[in-house]
Amino acid sequence: MNRSRPGVPSAVINLLGMLFAAGVAAQDPPAPRDVRSELKERMKVRYPLLEAARDAGKIGETRDGEVKLVKATYAGDPADVKDAAKGTVGELVAAENKDRQALYAVLAKELKLTAAEVAQQNGLRNLDKAKPDHWIEVKAQWAQRKAITRS
Amino acid sequence: MMKTRSAVLQLCAGVPIAALVCGCLSHHVETEPIEIKPIHITMDINLRVQRELDEFFDFEKSTAPGGSPTIQSKERP
Numbered sequence: 001m002n003r004s005r006p007g008v009p010s011a012v013i014n015l016l017g018m019l020f021a022a023g024v025a026a027q028d029p030p031a032p033r034d035v036r037s038e039l040k041e042r043m044k045v046r047y048p049l050l051e052a053a054r055d056a057g058k059i060g061e062t063r064d065g066e067v068k069l070v071k072a073t074y075a076g077d078p079a080d081v082k083d084a085a086k087g088t089v090g091e092l093v094a095a096e097n098k099d100r101q102a103l104y105a106v107l108a109k110e111l112k113l114t115a116a117e118v119a120q121q122n123g124l125r126n127l128d129k130a131k132p133d134h135w136i137e138v139k140a141q142w143a144q145r146k147a148i149t150r151s
Numbered sequence: 152m153m154k155t156r157s158a159v160l161q162l163c164a165g166v167p168i169a170a171l172v173c174g175c176l177s178h179h180v181e182t183e184p185i186e187i188k189p190i191h192i193t194m195d196i197n198l199r200v201q202r203e204l205d206e207f208f209d210f211e212k213s214t215a216p217g218g219s220p221t222i223q224s225k226e227r228p
Contacts (some may be wrong), residue, residue, distance in 0.1 A: 036207065044210040107203050113196065121200040129211070 032106050039099050039106075046099075049069045049092055058089050060135030060142060061126040065104065065119035067096050070135050072141055 050067065053059045058074040059067055069075055075090030088090075104115040104122070111118070115132035126137055 038209070040207060043208075047211060056166060065217055086172065107200065107207075111196065111199060111203065113200065118204075122204050125201060125204055125208075 020066065021087060032110060035102065035106055039045055039103050041095070043099055043103075046092065046096055049086060050096060053092065055131070057133070059093060060137055061123065061130060063123040063127070064116070064121065065100060065122035065126065066135060067093050067100070069093055079140050129139040 028064050050059065051123070053074075054061075058070060058077065060070050062068050069090065075088060075093075077089045078084055078086070078122040079089050079092040098143045100119070100122070101115065104118040107113075107118045108115040125143070127150065130136060132144065132147040136145055136148055137143075138148065
């Protein structure tokens with residue numbers, strides 16, 4: 001008994017299957033530059049909210065290149081009091097850190113370093129550009145930038 | 152005639168012998184050991200990372216904070 005479909009040779013079906021598989025395999029992951037552009041767009045939109053939260057003393061920067069709530073109770077505060085749709089400060093922090101980790105991974109791959117090394121460099125960068133009243137976490141203690149001396 | 156023939160024979164025998172002798176000789180070139188300066192390399196890498204980060208976060212300079220988003224100030228920790 002012939003089990004192949006009538007009128008369609010099995011070789012043709014196999015060939016189509018192979019072509020489909022090759023097409024699926026050819027779909028490359030997004031290029032690092034595309035990932036960077038997407039990250040940059042998101043972070044650019046988020047930046048004014050983060051800076052306002054930093055100015056308000058609700059969030060600060062860590063030496064490991066992360067943004068962090070200065071007090072856990074600030075997590076539920078609105079990120080923008082004029083627009084509740086922009087979520088809470090806690091959500092803002094989580095989204096920013098997620099994108100920062102992705103950025104550190106991309107840069108680490110490009111520069112042949114670890115993500116932690118890139119993150120530490122960004123931590124130093126954030127320390128340098130912080131305003132005097134901004135909060136920086138040093139050895140699990142919060143301190144204002146003006147009280148920290150950079151060696 | 153005989154002299155010319157012997158000269159040709161000598162040449163025919165001499166050339167392969169000379170080639171064999173030269174092939175056995177080896178020429179060594181002394182090279183200076185590669186010097187690695189870890190401090191300078193680390194600094195260079197850090198500068199490259201800083202440059203990449205500055206390039207990525209260039210919007211921080213142009214985006215003026217304190218525009219539309221407002222956050223009520225709270226007590227400091």
